[in-house]
Amino acid sequence: MIRNDRFLRALRRETVDRTPVWLMRQAGRYLPEYRALRARAGSFLAMVRDPELACEITLQPLRRFPLDAAILFSDILVIPEALGLGLDFVEGEGPRLSRPLSSRAEIEALPALDPAALDYVAAAARAVRAALGDELPLIGFAGSPLTLACYMVEGGASADFARVRALAHADPEGFAALLAKLADAVAACLRLQAEAGADALMVFDTWGGLFPPALYRRHALPSLAAVAAALRRECPARPLILFGRGTGPWLEALAATGFDALGLDWTVELAAARARVGERVALQGNLDPALLLAPPAAIEAAVAELLAAYGGAPGHVFNLGHGVMPEADPERVSFLVETVARLSAPLHARAAARAQA
């Protein structure tokens, strides 16, 4: 049993004393202690691959802010690397895969994920679990099959991943085969994090919103449903969260894929989203991360608006609509976390009073 269980209760849409809050990229470049550790480690990948460093980075924001969940420090590209595509991060350019997929033959030759190739991820999760004890829940995560396919075909980041879309248009069967393999790999990666101590599992569909409806329907939705079905079977006690960027038009369909909660980006209207998904899923999000560059009064007004939009009902996890920006001031992050607690407690107290009346 986890002592601070607000986050897990909210994911199950149970009542809470205040809205739980954690932040995507809560461990990251905006923290001086992260930058110091990164300078010593030499590279981002060195930190991801070293369980002790990854554990330390995971814990850094928890020492500063009363957050309601930890999220394992790692990267969604550990799966393509474990599948043999060769990962490197080029300074100022982002990730590069040295052996991207370019043909149906290469897709068919792609091996199943060997969990041993992700031993370092499991070791990091075990270290965090040991450090947290039973105080706080830990989130394990992976990229969505479609988002991983984007990097694995393109070979790196892209403004619009047009080459991946072209491949999906040109060879829908080959692309579907790739996503089926990746759904297995994603489920395996999340399962090993659950076995190492993660209490909730999250999938990041960062690039799904770039796909036209016909491709999203054919490829994204079934592969997400396959991941959720595998995890329901293999880790039934772990709530599943699905974050999508630019996937606001798909909320109803996403609420039917088997995930317990949907993470919303900052362009989605929270009240409208809640009306669309009803009681089917919890919602996580979705403050504009740019607000952390604005004065406290603007942050407080936006937090109040977002909490009111959900109305103190069960099922809201407060978060940003995207990761904390490197330019964010940790003082503002502190103010944000404190403000969520201060403003949400009375909302939940009133909801509890109404429920008793």
Place this chain on the structure above:
Amino acid sequence: MIRNDRFLRALRRETVDRTPVWLMRQAGRYLPEYRALRARAGSFLAMVRDPELACEITLQPLRRFPLDAAILFSDILVIPEALGLGLDFVEGEGPRLSRPLSSRAEIEALPALDPAALDYVAAAARAVRAALGDELPLIGFAGSPLTLACYMVEGGASADFARVRALAHADPEGFAALLAKLADAVAACLRLQAEAGADALMVFDTWGGLFPPALYRRHALPSLAAVAAALRRECPARPLILFGRGTGPWLEALAATGFDALGLDWTVELAAARARVGERVALQGNLDPALLLAPPAAIEAAVAELLAAYGGAPGHVFNLGHGVMPEADPERVSFLVETVARLSAPLHARAAARAQA
């Protein structure tokens, strides 16, 4: 009177013999004759600023493909430059404004647009008009106030324009003042193109989709409505088109801003969009531009699907959901344009027969 008036008729939601087609960035890097001219001109800006070159580039795709409209070769950043922000294009990096706006004082000091500063745009439009005669309609265009504000605050391109969003959160009145000034400038820029011979006027809201709902509602919608109102008053005979990227959630609100047609990006479902906007506006779009990297059979299937989604009813202008990619093969573009004509004619014939019955 323009002889090929399919495009203008479709914008007015009148019947046509086949669905008109033109392509965003139909004049551009995918054409070898464009690359040759660019190599001689030395820079992108040199071509934009030279009316003779801009005219020639505008005409290049019309010599290859039976397109139903020309669009003036220019750039949305001619307005910030005319307002004194200093424009340059850095090879491989995109546009840079040397004097971006960083304070309320700088916003307040921003002058009104002097139409004389855009004489070269008007001259290019006149040259194209003279070359086209009364054969084909010409589209004039400008960036939306919000999209121009993005570049003018950020100083160049950005993955998410977070600094602009932060400014809008921090100083909503200052940001509204900026957008009001830009709405005047955009209307003036479009009016001078209309006076120089443009038959339709188009606004590109490329980055509006990056804004959270509260900011989009407060800033984007009123400034777009202001542009449309000014043009209705000053150029009542020119149909107005509004293209938005990532603004699919706003279609109903955008259909009420006063534009005659909405341009859809490739992530919007055309049939659903039509159901949402009803008879209020025509729709333009929205084939995934990545299809031009796929085989002809995939292009043909997608064209058939898109035409069927609109169903041969009045009010559809065929286009991509974003610009032609530099990697596109002109042969595929030719096939696309031919396919739209071939597959749409029977649809319109059937619709006409139904209307007579």
